[in-house]
Amino acid sequence: MSNIRLPARIEDLERFMQFVSTCATGQGFTKERMKEIELALEEALVNIFNYAYPDEHTGEVEVRCKTDDDTGFIIEILDTGIPFDIQSLSEPDLDASILERKIGGLGIFLIREMVDEVHYRRDGDTNILTLLFNK
């Protein structure tokens, strides 16, 4: 397993992305699937950047990646912000018209669409989001 730990801020998004991209390279994913992995990661991180630490800007995020021969490529995203279970959100209204359409929740929806499995757990003061991509 390898990991990276950086401040929870948009300025560091690219460094997180590069880290996971390096982990995923050589795992046999197509270029297309690599973009989907990148997308799920961006949405999860941006959600943490925006909402996990509402009262302070000193929070951090840790991203870990590992490969399991049986299950696939796994990304774990850890933060110590407010508890947030992404699976608790309802689906966006995909049939709304252009003026009615709300953007909230769309990032989380895209995560669910791009991954093969998503799991959330709260361990002490830490949110742990696990994204699994089958190989």
Place this chain on the structure above:
Amino acid sequence: MEAIMETTTRKQGNAVVVTVKGKLDAVSSPEFEKGLAELIAEGEKVFIIDFGELDYISSAGLRSILATAKKLKAKEGQLLLSTLKDVVKKVFEVSGFSSIIPIHESVESALAQI
């Protein structure tokens, strides 16, 4: 460092054709949306966004498209997209955006619809 997103803009008839290259992510999308907002403020009402060279879009990019479409709708303008490929196409499809924003196979077919 290489720019993550580049746009080129040209006027074709009464339409503005904006070609977007690279990535529309949480970092680049606000800048993209601002550029379009400036053109709308200058009085442009018809936009064709050419995504033929766009490799990636996240919900931040969708948000910028939706915000622009809403602004144009209020001014009785038009926003059309063209040439979506690969993961960009998939994101538009799964998000339901394909059914609220007109999408064309090419800039030419979008121009023909105006």
